[in-house]
Amino acid sequence: MNLLHYRLKVLGFTIFSSVTFLASAQTKSTVISKPAKENSQSGKVVPANLNWSERMMLSEMHRFPESWMLDFSKSPKWTYPAAIVLDAAEKLYAKTGKKEYYNYISDFGEKLINEDGTIVSYDIEKYNIDLLNSGNVLLYLYEKEKKEKYLKALQTLRLQIDGQPRTKEGSFWHKKIYPYQVWLDGLYMGMPFYTHYTHDFTTGTAAQKSYDDVVLQFDSVQENLLDKKTGLLYHAWDESKEQAWADKKTGLSPHFWGRAMGWYGMAMVDVLDFLPKDHPGRARIISYIKSYADAVIKVQDKDNGLWYQVLDKAGAKGNYTEATASAMFVYTIIKSVNEGYLPKSYKKAAQKGYDGIIKNLISVEENGVVNLNKCCAVAGLGGKPYRDGSYEYYINEPIRSNDGKGTGPFILASLEFEK
Incomplete structure (x- = not known):
């Protein structure tokens, strides 16, 4: 039997562990080297005496040793889920000053942005609004490191906004291959980047025009995707009313999908x-948050505090309490309370949801690694094979653990509760 000792540096202290390889039929118990005195969690990859925010972040870093691997990427690729986890890493670094968090973020920029500023696997001609989200990582890295390649990449992403196809009233299409379609997903994928870029790089009337454009996106969604009866918003709207999933009168998709x-x-x-x-649009967005939170809390499970894959179908066959949506709702509500967008009374619903996630959706392995379970892996509309937006479609999409679209919001929510 050979023993390979390797060192894991976690949070400034050193943990020694052992990997055992069998050379014969005879087996022996694994030897655990004596841990450093600073580590009270002997043999743990992730110590249990940390806050949930760090426990989940360290678990993600253990699962995905390089940040481009986040959300199960097989090779470096410019996609959106990594940026959500790295947003959380930015806030953890600001809070703790622990360099391993910064290095994890910085590595993403190094791997995905070439020295000439081109972006690995990115094609502007696709006009895919999902691909703006990781621009948030570059905004952060450029502010910290001032590397010219990040500025060039950011300017490319900003050019996409100028060319992104729109509806008649100015809402961005979700992708060029999805003509006339506005998806709720797209507001997150594009608008924080658009606003942050404008804040950092645009001045005068050009900045005002951009901010107005951002607010227009929310105004348009409230006008076209809101169900006035429930206060919930449909997953998507087809201005042309041509898609098979779209209602022929309204153009709306048929269901309220949790993660959307x-x-x-x-x-x-x-x-x-x-x-x-x-x-002037700021007050309107805050009013939208109030309406949104009221509607979301009405469909929160009264027993476990979680939310369903199809929000308004609790108890329907096949529906389930889903992790990514639950984490996102908790983050949205608790951050809104902390920032003063919602009254403090709303914290109760956020706390119930957060406790529900930890009790029902979190599992911890023997080595301390934390898992977030029951995440919907993916859901969309149209495409090939065609996704029809039916109830059966949503409940039958793959479910997995540790999806970045859930772990990222969980860390962000945890940080809000830890303030």
Whole structure:
């Protein structure tokens, strides 16, 4: 039997562990080297005496040793889920000063942005609004490191906004291959980046025009995707009413998908971080958050505090309490309370949801690694094979653990509760 000792540096202290390889039929118990005195959690990859925010972040870093791997990527690719987890890493670094968090973020920029500023796997001609989200990581890295390649990449992403196809009233299409379609997802994918970029790089009347454009996106969604009876918003709207999933009168998709609503809530609270305090659209977005939170709390499970894959179908066959949407709702509500967008009384619903996630959806392995379970892996509309937006479609999409679209919002929510 050979023993390979390797060192894991976690939070400034050193943990020694052992990997055992069998050379014969004879087996022996694994030897655990004596841990450093600073580590009270002997043999743990992730110590249990940390806050949930760090426990989940360290678990993600353990699962995905390089940040481009987040959300199960097989090779470096410019996609959106990693940026959500890295947003949380930014806030953890600001809170703790622990360099391993910063290095994890910085590595993403190094791997995904070439020295000439081109972006690995990115094609502007696709006009896919999802691909703006990781621009938030570059905004952060450029502010910290001032590397020219990040500025060039950011300017490319900003060019996409100028060319992004729109509906007649100015809402962005979700993708060029999805003509005339506005998805709730797109508000999160594009608007925090658009607002943050404007804040950092645009001045005068050009900045005002951009901020107005951002607010227009929310105004348009409230006008076209809101169900006035429930206060919930449908997953998507087809201006042309041509899609098989679209209602022939309204153009709306048939259901309220949990994560779509989750994206929308996070979009609103994150945009407000950079929308000027004196912008007239700011008060409207805050009013949308109030309406949104009221509607979301009405469909929160009264027993476990969680939310369902199809929000208004609790108890329907096959429906389930879903992790990514639950984490997003909790983050949106608790951040809104902390920022003063919602009264403090709303914290009760957020706390119930957060406790429900920890009790029902979190599992911890023997080595301390934390898992977030029951995450919907993906859901959309149209495409090939065709996604029809039916109830059966949503409840039958793959479910997995540790999806970045859930772990990221969970860390962000945890940080809000830890303030």
